[in-house]
Amino acid sequence: MSKxxxxxxxxxxxNFYKLDIAVPGIAKKAKAGQFILVMVDKQxxxxxxxxxxWDEEKGTISFIVQELGLSTSKMAFMEEGDSFxxxxxxxxxxxxxxxxxxxxxxxGCYGVGxxxxxxxxxxxxxxxxxxxxxxxxxxxxxxxxxxxxxSDEVILVTTxxxxxxxxxxxxxxxxxxxxxxxxxDHIKVIGCNVMxxxxxxxxxxxxxIPTYATVTTIMVDGTGMCGSCxxxxxxxxxxxxVDGPEFDxxxxxxxxxxxxxxxxxxxxxxxxxxxxxxxxxxxxxxxxRTKEEEAS
Ligand code: FES
Numbered sequence: 222m223s224k225x226x227x228x229x230x231x232x233x234x235x236n237f238y239k240l241d242i243a244v245p246g247i248a249k250k251a252k253a254g255q256f257i258l259v260m261v262d263k264q265x266x267x268x269x270x271x272x273x274x275w276d277e278e279k280g281t282i283s284f285i286v287q288e289l290g291l292s293t294s295k296m297a298f299m300e301e302g303d304s305f306x307x308x309x310x311x312x313x314x315x316x317x318x319x320x321x322x323x324x325x326x327x328x329g330c331y332g333v334g335x336x337x338x339x340x341x342x343x344x345x346x347x348x349x350x351x352x353x354x355x356x357x358x359x360x361x362x363x364x365x366x367x368x369x370x371x372s373d374e375v376i377l378v379t380t381x382x383x384x385x386x387x388x389x390x391x392x393x394x395x396x397x398x399x400x401x402x403x404x405x406d407h408i409k410v411i412g413c414n415v416m417x418x419x420x421x422x423x424x425x426x427x428x429x430i431p432t433y434a435t436v437t438t439i440m441v442d443g444t445g446m447c448g449s450c451x452x453x454x455x456x457x458x459x460x461x462x463v464d465g466p467e468f469d470x471x472x473x474x475x476x477x478x479x480x481x482x483x484x485x486x487x488x489x490x491x492x493x494x495x496x497x498x499x500x501x502x503x504x505x506x507x508x509x510r511t512k513e514e515e516a517s
Contacts, residue, residue, distance in 0.1 A: 227299055237288075244257075244310075248275045252316075253318065254435065256311070256313050257270055258440060261292055265292050313462060316409070322406035326340055326352045327353045327411070333412075339411075340368060353376045354377055359383040390416060407431050436452060440461070440462055
């Protein structure tokens with residue numbers, strides 16, 4: 222197998238792909254909660270992706286890609302046997318794991334997969350693990366069976382109510398705290414910033430239950446040098462790539478993170494995606510077209 226080669230590609234549910242990649246160096250060092258920076262080709266931006274699983278013996282890692290913007294669309298068009306231009310990692314601090322007691326984990330969108338190594342780690346440390354996974358509808362839910370192997374309870378929630386409970390992770394949590402009066406010692410969430418900010422607001426109001434969130438930020442170098450992943454945290458500036466990506470959710474300035482930081486490149490992203498147009502939706506054709514444009 223060659224470096225950064227895709228050994229296996231699976232489309233779990235529409236637009237969500239699990240990729241197994243040959244990267245022995247990263248497989249040797251990875252820890253739950255860490256991420257990699259991936260470049261599809263020489264022209265690509267660097268996309269941060271949480272490491273889902275790793276196998277030190279085989280020298281492989283797995284991650285989940287949600288086809289959303291330009292780079293993730295390019296990834297979706299790659300096939301088994303194709304190789305990435307570069308993969309750097311493992312980056313970031315590992316997630317904060319110990320025997321907390323009863324832990325609730327919430328994963329939405331790409332976080333449905335990303336929370337898996339954390340569930341595995343917390344279960345191994347003797348916690349009672351309750352995992353809530355959220356999707357818009359039943360067709361977008363995945364990893365239910367895998368979670369049953371590392372959780373004491375798995376709760377499914379869909380926005381339209383087509384499977385499990387209707388609503389969102391914070392609705393399930395609200396019910397557990399207010400109605401069921403369950404004792405929760407620690408909460409961790411991974412998914413979109415809006416969902417995590419709502420969980421944070423809820424748990425702060427309900428007696429400040431310790432809540433940790435893995436933030437989603439724009440990243441460029443991943444080493445604390447460029448500043449693109451900065452966030453305001455407890456009145457100070459922090460960098461998601463080296464100080465995180467997991468933070469105490471109650472200390473994050475969520476408004477700034479959602480409305481200012483993560484919309485910085487929205488114009489470039491939209492234009493890039495338009496360029497990767499339907500008639501050009503293959504990586505080879507896209508690369509050809511980019512070369513022609515650079516030469517002209
Ligand atoms: Fe550049 Fe974090 S990605 S400082």
